[in-house]
Amino acid sequence: MRAQGTVFKYGDNVDTDVIIPARYLNSSDPAELATHCMEDIDRDFVKKVKKGDIIVASKNFGCGSSREHAPISIKAAGVSCVIAETFARIFYRNAINIGLPIIECAEAARGIEAGDEVEIDFDSGMIYNKTRDTRFKGQAFPEFMQKIIAAEGLMNYINETKKQA
Amino acid sequence: MGMTMTQKILAAHAHLPSVEAGQLIEADLDLVLGNDITSPVAIHEMDGKMKDSSVFDKDKIALVMDHFVPNKDIKSAEHCKCVREFAARHEITNFFDVGEMGIEHALLPEKGLVVAGDVVIGADSHTCTYGALGAFSTGVGSTDMAAGMATGKAWFKVPSAIKIELTGRLSKWVSGKDVILHIIGMIGVDGALYQSMEFTGEGVSALSMDDRFTIANMAIEAGGKNGIFPVDEKAEAYMKEHSVRPFKAYEADEDAEYARVIRLDLSSIRPTVAFPHLPENTRSIDEAGEVAVDQVVIGSCTNGRMDDLRTAAKILEGRKVKKGVRTIVIPATQKIYLQAMEEGLLKTFIEAGAIVSTPTCGPCLGGYMGVLAEGERCVSTTNRNFVGRMGHVSSEVYLASPAVAAASAVTGRISGPEALGM
Numbered sequence: 001m002r003a004q005g006t007v008f009k010y011g012d013n014v015d016t017d018v019i020i021p022a023r024y025l026n027s028s029d030p031a032e033l034a035t036h037c038m039e040d041i042d043r044d045f046v047k048k049v050k051k052g053d054i055i056v057a058s059k060n061f062g063c064g065s066s067r068e069h070a071p072i073s074i075k076a077a078g079v080s081c082v083i084a085e086t087f088a089r090i091f092y093r094n095a096i097n098i099g100l101p102i103i104e105c106a107e108a109a110r111g112i113e114a115g116d117e118v119e120i121d122f123d124s125g126m127i128y129n130k131t132r133d134t135r136f137k138g139q140a141f142p143e144f145m146q147k148i149i150a151a152e153g154l155m156n157y158i159n160e161t162k163k164q165a
Numbered sequence: 166m167g168m169t170m171t172q173k174i175l176a177a178h179a180h181l182p183s184v185e186a187g188q189l190i191e192a193d194l195d196l197v198l199g200n201d202i203t204s205p206v207a208i209h210e211m212d213g214k215m216k217d218s219s220v221f222d223k224d225k226i227a228l229v230m231d232h233f234v235p236n237k238d239i240k241s242a243e244h245c246k247c248v249r250e251f252a253a254r255h256e257i258t259n260f261f262d263v264g265e266m267g268i269e270h271a272l273l274p275e276k277g278l279v280v281a282g283d284v285v286i287g288a289d290s291h292t293c294t295y296g297a298l299g300a301f302s303t304g305v306g307s308t309d310m311a312a313g314m315a316t317g318k319a320w321f322k323v324p325s326a327i328k329i330e331l332t333g334r335l336s337k338w339v340s341g342k343d344v345i346l347h348i349i350g351m352i353g354v355d356g357a358l359y360q361s362m363e364f365t366g367e368g369v370s371a372l373s374m375d376d377r378f379t380i381a382n383m384a385i386e387a388g389g390k391n392g393i394f395p396v397d398e399k400a401e402a403y404m405k406e407h408s409v410r411p412f413k414a415y416e417a418d419e420d421a422e423y424a425r426v427i428r429l430d431l432s433s434i435r436p437t438v439a440f441p442h443l444p445e446n447t448r449s450i451d452e453a454g455e456v457a458v459d460q461v462v463i464g465s466c467t468n469g470r471m472d473d474l475r476t477a478a479k480i481l482e483g484r485k486v487k488k489g490v491r492t493i494v495i496p497a498t499q500k501i502y503l504q505a506m507e508e509g510l511l512k513t514f515i516e517a518g519a520i521v522s523t524p525t526c527g528p529c530l531g532g533y534m535g536v537l538a539e540g541e542r543c544v545s546t547t548n549r550n551f552v553g554r555m556g557h558v559s560s561e562v563y564l565a566s567p568a569v570a571a572a573s574a575v576t577g578r579i580s581g582p583e584a585l586g587m
Contacts, residue, residue, distance in 0.1 A: 013354055013443060015549075017530070017531075017549065017551040017552070017553060017554050018552055018553065021553055022530040022554075023531060023532070023536075025202050025232075025233075025532075026233060026237075026240035026241045026244065028205050028244070040552055040558050059355055060355035060388060063354060063388065064290065064385075064549060064551060065290050065530070065549075066287075066288055066289055066290040066292075066305060066306055067202065067203065067306075068288075068306035068307040068308060069202075069206070072206075086355065086358060088355070088358070088388060089358065089359050089388070090290055090304050090305060090385075093305060093306060093309060094305075094306035094307075094308065097308035097309060097312075098306075098308055142189055144189050144320065153214075154309070154312050155210050155214040155215060155308060155312065156214060158215070158312055158315065158316060159214065159215065162216075162217070
């Protein structure tokens, strides 16, 4: 699996309140949530984002509320991958559980800037910054998580394992 | 190698003799929690994707309608209706709607649904609150909640731990809120990322259960997976009063390995305020400077319990909130509301010029019941002060204890009770 797109870059501690403000949590419709994605940190995000684009951030991306609406809105907005130095743990789980690809890679987070064109090979974990001709190796997922990702989410994975049992 | 308290609970629930940090395990769940925002997403996952959408145990699921209830708009009402119908369809024992509900993390311990030794997941980040009782509890998202409801199991990466050794006793007007804000100020909002925060030491015994709930509640604001306290006489007494369930007290091994040890003398902590826009931006009340406020909120899963309301009432008794400072008091559960009424606290609040609301998370997340306008400032006993958390993106939230919040309501600027000569 591969992804390619233009980068939106953010700093430390991007919290789930700015990713999807609580005033929109009276909806759980992915398409509607996508129209407010990143609204309180970057008002222009939804106007500019194209299918396949990539979010790159520094430390503790997705901290705060457990709202799964946050990765849902990012995925529904068309983002193909989020790369960060570190992720807050609930966001990390949620992203894997709903099938939003994420990669922890401090070097990439530091070596990629807003507007860069980036290509990612999920099988090898390689991140290629086409704009700057630099390469980074992201951390591979443990086998267990790879199975969830391959099944396109936790619920499908449970269905499959239940079927086998 | 020895295990931490958290690791021992996880090992027991994974049916393993021992576990170590970093290990991936599957653990049995004693309770799965969801609220009116996160449950609809989980229910949709279960109904839409599971071939068999039955629940693993109708007695081990708690659904609490607390964020946007009584419903603030039609969409919120539709969400609650979805959960209400799911609860009826699956005969969920612990479904708490308007009239019975409270803020989930105050309600579940009060109802005796969580006890020491349990493993609990909740689709709400402040699920870590129950560590005060010696349980392992952690926040997850809606899909984990759905999987938990369906299978009674969840996967975990076994966390390493930070040991926080408490000594001494808190000074007057200093509470659990000041302790946890102080710690977050020390280690940062990702200082305990993926880790347990294990509170130990002789200082624990002097902390009330309400203080412990507040401290464990905000472990997530340091990025922690859970916060946990040892089970002492106070915790046992609390569980015996509130629950009929048997509990199991786990203790960390003497040779347990900790990633970091922090020693904290409780008597050294001053009333502490977290300035916008991160809980780690802490200052002692002495360094707060002159900050005028428009609103004060006293409540939430962090600080809406009896200790909190009693402290606020002591300060507001016989005083008036400053004109122009909207002061909103929110008892966290119906039981607390009733108790506060019987103790005369509600009368004190209303006579002081505050309002008292039915239990709700409302203003904490900028939902309703106290949303801020552009540029407005609020001193709040809640748990997050992120950009736009309580309303407009340019509004500001200052996190503080009930004592500081109540004193600030009277003076109209960020103040401790000392400013009132108390």
